[in-house]
Amino acid sequence: MALLTLEGISKSYVTAAGPFPALKRVSLAIAPGEFVAIMGPSGSGKSTFMNILGCLDRPDEGHYRLDGRSVEALDKDALAEVRNSFIGFVFQGFNLLPRMSLEDNVALPLVYRGLGREARRAQARDMLAKVGLEGYAASLPNRISGGQQQRVAIARALVNRPRLILADEPTGNLDSHTSAEVMRVFEALNGEGITIVLVTHEADIAAFARRQVRFLDGEIVEDGTTPRREEALC
Amino acid sequence: MLGAMLHEAWQAMGANRLRTLLTMLGMVIGVGAVVLMMAIGQGAQYAVAQTISSMGSNIFVVLSGYTSVGGVRSGGGSAPTLNVADAEAIAELEGIDTVAPVHWGSVQMVHGANNWNAWVQGTTPAYLDARSWPLAEGNAFTDSDVRAATRVALLGKTTAENLFGVESPVGKTFRIGQAPFVVLGVMAPKGQNLEGRDQDDLVVMPLTTAQRKVFGTAFQGSVRQILVKASSAEAMPALEKSIEALLRQRHRLREGADNDFTLRNLTAVADTAAETTRVMSMLLGAIASVSLVVGGIGIMNIMLVSVTERTREIGIRMAIGARQRDILLQFLLEAIIISVFGCLIGLALGVGGALLVGHLTKTTVVISGSAALAAFAVAAGVGVFFGYYPAHKAAQLDPIEALRYQ
Secondary structure (H helix, E strand, O other): OOOEEEEEEEEEEEEOOEEEEEEEEEEEEEOOOOEEEEEOOOOOOHHHHHHHHOOOOOOOEEEEEEOOEEHHHOOHHHHHHHHHHOEEEEOOOOOOOOOOOHHHHHHHHHHHHOOOHHHHHHHHHHHHHHOOOHHHOOOOHHHOOHHHHHHHHHHHHHOOOOOEEEEEOOOOOOOHHHHHHHHHHHHHHHHOOOEEEEEOOOHHHHOOOOEEEEEEOOEEEEEEEOOOHHHHHO | OHHHHHHHHHHHHHHOHHHHHHHHHHHHHHHHHHHHHHHHHHHHHHHHHHHHHHHOOOEEEEEEOOOEEOOEEOOOOOOOOEEHHHHHHHHOOOOEEEEEEEEEEEEEEEEOOEEEEEEEEEEOOHHHHHOOOOEEEEOOOOHHHHHHOOOEEEEOHHHHHHHHOOOOOOOOEEEEOOEEEEEEEEEOOOOEOOOOOEOOOEEEEEHHHHHHHHHOOOOOOEEOEEEEEEOOOOOHHHHHHHHHHHHHHHOOOOOOOOOOEEEEEHHHHHHHHHHHHHHHHHHHHHHHHHHHHHHHHHHHHHHHHHHHHOHHHHHHHHHOOOOHHHHHHHHHHHHHHHHHHHHHHHHHHHHHHHHHHHHHHOOOOOOOHHHHHHHHHHHHHHHHHHHHHHHHHHHOOOHHHHHHOO
16 A cells, blocks of 8 residues: 555646646545655745645645545644654755754654653764764754754654655755755665655665656646666665 | 754844843833832822721711801710710621720820820720720729729820820829729720721820719710621621611611611721722822833834844744744744833832831831732733734745845
C-alpha cells in the first residue's frame, strides 16, 4: 500500500490578475521507503505541492491519503500532530531558532509531543550524534557551518522518528562538497527505510533519488525511475 | 511542556533585555504607583478613623445660644441658655448612654516657673466615658468632687508637659490665679481633632469647680454645652429630634421661634470626613490605575512587535508540530512573565516608596496585604488581557505565510 496517495489535487491562488492555478489535478502515489526528487522550474507548482504533502496547506480539490488516513478529514490540531510525529521537515534556509542551543533546537518537536526534559535531552543528543555533531549540543546555530546547520535541521526532522522526510531545496544554501555530504545523510536515512521526498532544481542532487518527478505549469510532466547514482556510476 | 515553554519565554525575553526591561518598566511604574497611592490613601483614612474614634462615637453636642449686644453677636455657647437641669432632663430620654454638661473657657495656669494658657472643661465624670477617654496615669475625679466643687484637675498630655515638663504631675499642684489645684491624673493622648486642634491641650475639672471657682457666673448652674452619647448609631436620628423637642419645651420657645441652642451630630461630621478621605483614596487609586493600563498597553505594543519579528519562528514551530494553542500559550506566557516580574518590582518599589513618604512627611501610611494582593492580581490580569491579542494573532498565523516571512 502506498504511503502517500494524491488524487486530482488542485490548488489556485488569488492574484491581482485573477485566480492563478498552482496545481492542476495532480495525482501521485509514493510507496514506503521511496526516495523521490521533485523537480521543475520556479512557479511550476512544486513548492505548493510540497506544502500540501507536508500538511501545511490544504488542496482546493482532490484527495490526499497519508498512510491510509484521509488528510481532508483532519482538523488543525490533528494536522499539527501529523506534522509533529509522521513528517520531518528540512528547509533550504535550515530554519534553526537562533537563540536556542543545537540540543534545544533538535528537541523542539519533542516539546510539542509533550516529552519530559530528560527524555528530550537524551533523544536530542542521540540525534545529534547520528548526524555527527555529538560535541556541539550546547553551541548556538551561528557558531557552526552551513553544512553542520543543515545536519542539525535533519536531526530535528528525525527526532520524532518520522516515516516521511520532506526536504525543500535542502542543499540550496550549501557548496557542492557540503551538499554531497548532506545528501549522503539522506541516502543513509533512506537506507533505513525512511521515505524521502525532496524538492530540488539541481540535476546532480536529484540524481541521489531513485525516482524523479518533474513539474511544469502546475502539472506533472515526467515521472521516471532511474538507477541510483552509484549504480549509474557503475 | 509548560516548563519548556517557560524556559523558552525566558530565553526570548533575555534576547532583548533592554526592551524587556523597558516594557516591564510600564508595569513597575503602574503597580508601584497603585501601591504607593493606596498606602497614602489608606493612611489618610486610618488617620481620620483614629481622629474620629478619639472624638468618641455616637456623640451629639448641644451648644448654648449666642449673646447679641448692640447687633454684635458672640459665638455659640456664649449665652447662658443651657443648664445642668437640661442635661439631667436629656439623660432621662430613651436611647441615651451618657450625658455630660460642660462649662468651658481658657485660663492661665502656673506651676513653679512655668505658666501655660489652657482650655478648661468643667464637667462631670461621665465626660471621660462619653468621649471614650482613658487616663494615662492617676485617677479621675468623682461625683462627690463635683458636689463639693473640690479644686482637683485632670491634665491633657500637652498641658501636663508644658506645665510640669518630664516629671509626673500626679499629686502635684498648679495655680489658677492664686487658687491651688491638685492634679489627680493625666489623660491618654488623643492627638489632633478633625479641625487640626490639639485635643490634648486641656484641663478637665469638676463642673462646679469651673463654674464657681474658675470662671464664676451670674447664672447659677448654666453650662456652655452638653455632651450627649447615644446608646447606638441607630438611635441617633430619633434622639436628635427628641432632644430638640425637649429643650424647646423646657426653654418655653414658641412655635416658629428660633432655637436658643445648637444641636450638632458629631458622627455626621465624622462620617463626612471619613467619606471625603475614602473618595480621595479611591481617586488616588483610580489615577494610579491609569498608569497600570498604560503599562498594559506597553506590553501589548511590544508583544505585537515581537510577534511580527518572530513570524518566521512561529512558522517553523508550526511546521514541526506546534498547535495553535501551543503558540498562544508561548506568547501569553511571555506577557504574563513580564507583568508578574514588573508587578513584583513595582510592589517592592511601591512599599519602599510608601515607607519613605511616611518617614519623610511623618504621615501615616498603611500598606495592606490585601491591596498588594489586589495589585498583583490586577497586574497578572493586565498581562493576560493585553497579552492575549498579540498571542492570538500569532496563533492564527498561516504556517506557509509565516515560513515565507523574511
